[in-house]
Amino acid sequence: MKIPYYPGCTLKSTAKHFENSAIESAKALGIEFVELPKWNCCGVVTPLAEDDIMHHVAPVRNLIRVLEMNKSGAVNDEKRLLTLCSMCFNTLKRSTLRIKEKVDDLDVLNDFMYKEEDYDGSVEVVHFLEILRENGFDEIKKQVKKSLENLKIAPYYGCMLLRPKDIGIDDAERPTIFNDLLTSLSAEPIEWRAKNKCCGSFLTLDNKEIVSRLGYDILTNAQKSGADLIVTSCPLCAFNLDNRQKIIKQKHPEFEEIPVLYFTQLMAIAFDLDKEVMGLDGNYINPVPLLESKGIL
Amino acid sequence: MMKSKENMVTVYIMGDAYNVPESSTIITAMEYSGFQLTTGVGCREGFCGACATIYREKGDYKLKGGLACQTVVTDGMTLAQIPFMPAEKPIYDLKELKPDINTIKELFPTIFRCVSCNTCTKACPQDIDVMDYIQALKKGNIAEAADISFDCIRCGLCALRCPAEIVQYNAATLARRLYGSYLAKKSPEVDESIEDIKAGKYDKELEELTKMDRKTLSEKYYARETKLR
Numbered sequence: 402m403k404i405p406y407y408p409g410c411t412l413k414s415t416a417k418h419f420e421n422s423a424i425e426s427a428k429a430l431g432i433e434f435v436e437l438p439k440w441n442c443c444g445v446v447t448p449l450a451e452d453d454i455m456h457h458v459a460p461v462r463n464l465i466r467v468l469e470m471n472k473s474g475a476v477n478d479e480k481r482l483l484t485l486c487s488m489c490f491n492t493l494k495r496s497t498l499r500i501k502e503k504v505d506d507l508d509v510l511n512d513f514m515y516k517e518e519d520y521d522g523s524v525e526v527v528h529f530l531e532i533l534r535e536n537g538f539d540e541i542k543k544q545v546k547k548s549l550e551n552l553k554i555a556p557y558y559g560c561m562l563l564r565p566k567d568i569g570i571d572d573a574e575r576p577t578i579f580n581d582l583l584t585s586l587s588a589e590p591i592e593w594r595a596k597n598k599c600c601g602s603f604l605t606l607d608n609k610e611i612v613s614r615l616g617y618d619i620l621t622n623a624q625k626s627g628a629d630l631i632v633t634s635c636p637l638c639a640f641n642l643d644n645r646q647k648i649i650k651q652k653h654p655e656f657e658e659i660p661v662l663y664f665t666q667l668m669a670i671a672f673d674l675d676k677e678v679m680g681l682d683g684n685y686i687n688p689v690p691l692l693e694s695k696g697i698l
Numbered sequence: 699m700m701k702s703k704e705n706m707v708t709v710y711i712m713g714d715a716y717n718v719p720e721s722s723t724i725i726t727a728m729e730y731s732g733f734q735l736t737t738g739v740g741c742r743e744g745f746c747g748a749c750a751t752i753y754r755e756k757g758d759y760k761l762k763g764g765l766a767c768q769t770v771v772t773d774g775m776t777l778a779q780i781p782f783m784p785a786e787k788p789i790y791d792l793k794e795l796k797p798d799i800n801t802i803k804e805l806f807p808t809i810f811r812c813v814s815c816n817t818c819t820k821a822c823p824q825d826i827d828v829m830d831y832i833q834a835l836k837k838g839n840i841a842e843a844a845d846i847s848f849d850c851i852r853c854g855l856c857a858l859r860c861p862a863e864i865v866q867y868n869a870a871t872l873a874r875r876l877y878g879s880y881l882a883k884k885s886p887e888v889d890e891s892i893e894d895i896k897a898g899k900y901d902k903e904l905e906e907l908t909k910m911d912r913k914t915l916s917e918k919y920y921a922r923e924t925k926l927r
Contacts, residue, residue, distance in 0.1 A: 410837045414799060441814040441833040455861075459814035516820065 403476045404532070405467045406434035409443055409489035411636035416486070418680025419636060419663040423485050423529060425678040426668035429544050430536060434483060435476055437466040443489040444496070454509050460496035461510050464524040465517050472518075481525045483532060485665070487561035487635035494526040494568050528562065530578050530634060530664070531570050538585035546673035549588035551695045554667070555628035556580060556590050557619070558597045559638040573597070579632065582664060586671040593626035595619040600641040612641050613648040620649070620659055629691055630660040632667055639663065643685040660688035670697060707773040724751055724766035724777050738781040744768040747851030750823070752858070753777040763821040763855040783854035785865045790872070797876040799838030806869045809835055811862035818856035818866050824849045828856045828866050835869055843870060844877035 412420040424434050444459035467482050484490040500507045500522050511519045533541065556579030563569040563576055571578045576597065583590040598619055601612030619642060623631050633639050643661035650656050662684060669679045670692070681688055692698040707720045709727055716731040725739055740748030749766035756774025766779060788805045795801045802809060809832055818828035827846055834842035847870035856866040894900065907915070 413837045413839065439830060441829065442812065442836055444813070455813055455815065458816075462814050462816070514816065516816065 402431060402479075403433045403435050404479055404481060404483045405470050405476050406436050406483045407440055407443070407463055407489060407493065408436060409484070409486040412485055416636040416639065416663070416683075418683030419485060419639075419665060421678055421680050422663060422669040422674075423665035425674050426665050426672055427529070427532075429672050429674070430533075430540055432532060432536065435470065437463065437470065437482075438475070439466060443486075443492045445488065445492060447492050447495040454506055457496045457499060457506065457510060458514065460493045461500070461520050462514065462517065463493060464497065464526075465514075465520050467524045468518060468520070480523050481527050483527055483529055485529050485634070487528070487559060488637055490526060490528045491561040491568055497522070497524060497526055498567060528570050528634070530562070530582065533582060534578060538581050541582065541585040541668070542587075545585075545587050545671045547671055547697060549586055549667070549671055549697060552588045552692075552697065553591050553627050553629045554583050554588050555593050555623035555626065555631045556583060556596060556664075557600075557623075557631050557633040557638060557642065557661075559600055559633060559635045560597065560602075561635055563597055579664065583632070583667075586667060588667065588671075591623075591626050591628050593622055593628065595622040598622075600635075600638045602637060602641070605637070605641050605645065609645065609648055613645050613652060616642055616645045617649050617653060617656065620646070621656070624657070624659060628659070629695070630662055630688060632662050632664045634664055646686055658686045660684060660686045660691055662688055707771060707775075709771050709774075710776040712778050713776075718771060720771070720773070722771050724753065724764075724769050724771060724779070725749060727771045727777070728766075728779060733779075735779060738779045739766070742767045745851060747853035749779070750783070750853035750855045750858075751777065751780055752855070761859075763859065764823045765853060768823070780858070783858060785854060785857045785868065787865070787868050792875055792879055795876060797840050797880040799835075801876070802835050802838065802840075802869070802872075805872060806835070806864070808862060808864045809869060812836060812864060813862060815861060817859045817861065818864075821855040821859040823853060823855065824851060826850055831870055831873070832864060832866055835873060840873050840876050841881050843873035844881075847873060 408420060427434055440463050442459050443463065444456055448456035464482065467480060470476050471478060471480060482493065484493060507520065507522060558576050558579065563571060563573040566573060580590040595618060599615060600619065601615045605612045620631070631642060633642065639661055646658050650658065666679055666681065689698060705720055706717045708715050709718055711728060711731055711733065716727070718727040718730045722730060725735065725742065728735060738749055740746035744765055744767060747765070750763065751766040752761050752763050753769070754761055754776045755772050790805055812829070812832050814829060814833065816829045818832070819826070822828050826849055831843040831846040834846065850867055850870050852867045852871065854867060857864065860866065910918070
């Protein structure tokens with residue numbers, strides 16, 4: 402299956418290991434990501450003001466690229482746009498829904514972007530996890546070459562995959578999609594309280610204090626619940642939970658660091674793909690000693 | 699001798715009507731109408747970028763941009779000349795910079811205000827995909843930005859029209875400087891040539907060239923072109 406793929410800025414910079422591991426794991430499952438030939442920023446934050454149409458220009462422009470790809474034959478009648486970053490997923494999908502709700506806005510947008518082909522509202526934005534679910538977790542099970550049996554994992558959903566309700570890929574309060582994935586990878590997902598608690602999001606730029614406080618709560622809750630490591634799908638959550646452990650350690654010297662991985666890295670490990678694909682040197686807290694001690698690497 | 703009326707068009711320079719020959723460019727139309735341009739004009743060949751201007755054509759609501767020396771007037775055109783672009787320009791020492799996204803963030807934070815409206819691309823007289831190189835910089839892809847912006851003549855129309863007040867052309871200049879200094883493939887041939895120049899290998903030829911009269915110079919130049927073909 403060939404599917405149009407929107408990377409987003411972090412997947413090309415700080416989360417390159419997320420992108421590589423996702424592309425290669427997908428390949429193992431027969432799913433080919435076809436990157437949009439041209440793409441711009443997803444828009445990052447969905448405008449909530451009724452009359453703010455300007456900030457839908459960026460997401461819609463990316464959706465138009467999907468139509469172009471269908472026309473050029475880069476993909477074959479595939480109007481779904483695959484995303485990896487939870488934030489991009491949320492922003493892009495919210496624009497598709499806004500246009501469906503307020504059709505008049507689409508006329509304004511198309512008139513404004515007169516150099517592009519008109520957007521017709523037909524693109525559906527999906528997250529890679531949804532494609533994995535649709536493809537069947539049994540298919541993943543078939544690809545597992547290295548058992549993760551001894552690994553206890555805290556699946557961290559954050560907010561962007563789950564909220565608001567009409568965007569979310571799973572139940573906002575009791576999500577299970579990560580659990581299903583982890584089980585199919587032969588790992589053991591743990592049940593824990595902080596799986597959808599806020600990571601502090603953009604406050605990480607100008608209020609590291611709040612972010613490290615929230616991070617400390619999330620990370621220690623995972624540890625108390627028995628987790629060896631945490632998985633996530635959001636580069637911003639990953640940054641706040643992984644890189645901010647430096648500040649947490651300074652504030653709480655007794656704190657023991659815990660690795661935070663992208664779910665696709667775990668897939669790459671279980672599928673026994675190349676070390677380069679796993680990209681374990683991209684994580685701030687080095688997960689290698691843990692994985693070695695568990696006999697996985 | 700009276701010029702026939704069919705060859706004249708009416709343009710509105712800063713609001714006032716003037717009759718000018720229909721083959722005029724914006725610059726020659728202004729000069730024909732008695733304006734003396736001392737700034738906002740340069741090479742008159744579409745290369746220097748000094749004469750960026752905005753205009754509107756009859757019956758069209760769109761404010762268009764172009765180079766005044768390259769844009770031919772149309773009947774009913776409303777035009778003006780822009781003498782100077784008061785755009786922000788950060789000062790930096792190229793030797794102290796790293797070719798990464800943090801440099802972009804530090805020197806051009808406005809880039810991250812881009813809403814992808816594409817107004818810059820629509821304004822560019824060089825047909826450069828301006829928004830695409832700004833988006834490339836937003837991703838930290840300096841090589842891509844340098845490549846897309848290569849034909850930029852720094853006329854400033856992109857910055858003039860940008861609702862996010864980004865100074866695209868200065869950011870593009872930085873991208874090309876970073877690319878040239880840090881990212882481009884090194885070519886030993888160039889270094890060798892520089893050494894040759896320093897050692898005076900071409901001094902004699904250069905001296906001969908500078909002393910040549912225009913006719914000889916012209917002949918030699920076109921002979922060279924023929925030889926290349």
